[in-house]
Amino acid sequence: MGLDEDALDYHSSDPPGKIEISTTKPTNTQRDLSLAYSPGVAAPCRAIEEDVDDAFKYTARGNLVAVVSDGSAVLGLGDIGPEASKPVMEGKGVLFKRFADIDVFDLELDTSDTEGMIQAVSAMEPTFGGINLEDIGAPACFEIERQLGDALDIPVFHDDQHGTAIISGAALLNAADIAGKDLSEMEVVFSGAGASAVASARFYVSLGVDKENIVMCDSGGIITEDRVEHEDLNRYKAEFARDIPGGDLADAMAGADVFVGLSVGGIVDQEMVRSMADDPIIFAMANPDPEIGYEEAKNARDDTVIMATGRSDYPNQVNNVLGFPFIFRGALDVRATDINEEMKVAAAEALADLARQDVPDAVVKAYGDQPLQFGPDYIIPKPVDPRVLFEVTPAVAEAAMESGVARTSLDMDTYVETLEARLGKSREMMRVVLNKAKSDPKRVVLSEGDDEKMIRAAYQMTDQGIAEPILLGDRDRIEAIRETLGLSFEPEIVDPSESDLEKYADRLYEIRKRKGITRREAGELVEDGNYLGSVMVETGDADAMLTGLTHHYPSALRPPLQVIGTAPDADYAAGVYLLTFKNRIVFCADTTVNTDPSEEVLTEVTKHTAELARRFNVEPRAALLSYSNFGSVDTEGARTPRKAAGMLRDDPEADFPVDGEMQADTAVVEDILQGTYEFSDLEDPANVLVFPNLEAGNIGYKLLQRLGGAEAIGPMLVGMDKPVHVIQRGDEVKDIVNLAGVAVVDAQQE
Known part of the structure; x- marks a missing residue:
């Protein structure tokens, strides 16, 4: 088909x-x-x-x-x-x-x-x-x-005029910077004199292009003052008439710095590209066929050709969806009476700035894992980049307020948070934690610090002010990756091959000498990032630790359990996922650690998970899950969560509603809970779901995530003496940053 x-x-x-x-x-x-x-x-x-x-x-x-x-x-x-x-x-x-x-x-x-x-x-x-x-x-x-x-x-906005102008304007700002050219000195040639071309030319002037350096061509050639006098040209074309000799598009392009195509496909050849100035900028935006093909333009000359088209199958797509949704969002939220030039310029500048930032893994994956890094082949963000909403929209809203067309005022920090919440409940929940983290950043050691994702995550932690990262790994490799990615920060690096690790080896030996570890083995183990990071946290040289990106979960968890151990009031650690739905959140435990927990383990896991919920400003309501409802089945599997629920109800430290054993739908459906089991201690559906064993927990959260459309944050490790979180292999940079925020808040609690 x-x-x-x-x-x-x-x-x-x-x-x-x-x-x-x-x-x-x-x-x-x-x-x-x-x-x-x-x-x-x-x-x-x-x-x-x-x-x-x-x-x-x-x-x-x-x-x-x-x-x-x-x-x-x-x-x-x-x-x-x-x-x-x-x-x-x-x-x-x-x-x-x-x-x-x-x-x-x-x-x-x-x-x-x-x-x-x-x-x-x-x-x-x-x-x-x-x-x-x-x-x-x-x-x-x-x-x-x-x-x-x-x-x-x-606000009234004609997207065909201004959308292309704004998006290509953002591309122009970055292309000029890469080419080392001043906007005010660049010669710009337009092919096409319709709505998009006229609006783009006007907008480029707003960005800093000299109007006298713009040459506009229509099907009749260069629009000159002589043509205005002798032909029936509309006043919009006449606005860009030049007092220069007439000619065709090829004449206009000779020596030009920028070509802007908003006309028809195939009208520019390689010879015309070769006639342009050094390192030319070519925006061939006719659709579906550009004025000149991408490869054809790139291969026309040996210097750098910065190329953009309207097509998604080539780099630098000028796509209006990067503009109109976010411009209107900002305008609506301040109840603007107009979308003025200041708002359009703000949108273009915000887009240009976003293209210079590190690109999220989800965006890279959406485009076939091709490298996306600021440069000639990446001068404007991709349309699926979720950050456009909370980068461009606030810039537009702020410009509306500053230029006097807004009828309401917004606090920008609060506004960004409301915009992030539109992208999903998980962003809203994480913003609570990240704001807490920013209030008092802590030192977070990244045990796999020479991995590219860890380095990018460290940059974002520093940039957002949520943590002070410590990268463990080969210094030369870390620096090389940082420079290749263009990340302008100077992280703290601990390279085991060049660092004095004696005090850490001594401490590891002290902790594990009666567990079969010799002093020599301790000296060898601290060269491993998992052990080194664990000892750094245990001795107080770091406040928290993240590991697991390149290891199996059990092998990543073992060193911190051996070195740091569980908290004084805890005998067991557990893994918790926060799952967010459109109008609901649930914490799922235990999903990663305890295979076949007893009632004592379930009791402790429930209390730790309730404490975690409160760090997200959520008042916990816990349900101990089973295939049985309140004694309807009397088997060992049902008795364990039933006993745990009873122990929790009798525990004065468990200051939150809890009940069980109960089936999963009973726990989350109010009509069942209150209609059939009105005696339950849960007056509202549970938001802490404690599974009877690891098998059920792991299966349950993954089904909810994949079939229920939930977004997942985690796994978050609870019950440890110091903040440690084990990342899942394959996690994205945002997942690492999120867990770093959780770890910092954990450390603040310490």
């Missing part, structure tokens, strides 16, 4: 299209319905009648954008009419929701009259928080956006 057939099947499968309306409030009971509609709805209606701004408080208006089109200039398809443009506009709504959690009504208007469209959109202002104009032909689009912007008190 070809792509067209796949796309038709995708769009026609039930329900047709790509979007639907869903409710955000309960509608299960008669009371719910009376609040949602009659008679309860009268109260917000009266409030809004008294103050129309309350529409943003009591309705979805503040998070609702209209995507408006007449279908006159649909990308790659032309003037196909409003009905045929609807799949594109629905798709735009999907992108708004997917990347910035913004709701959309798509509006396809059956009018070719500029004034008619302006009147129609103006009349709908009370419904929306913003207007996104889409696929409207030039020059009408310029006038429609201008008049709507003047008439409406909400």
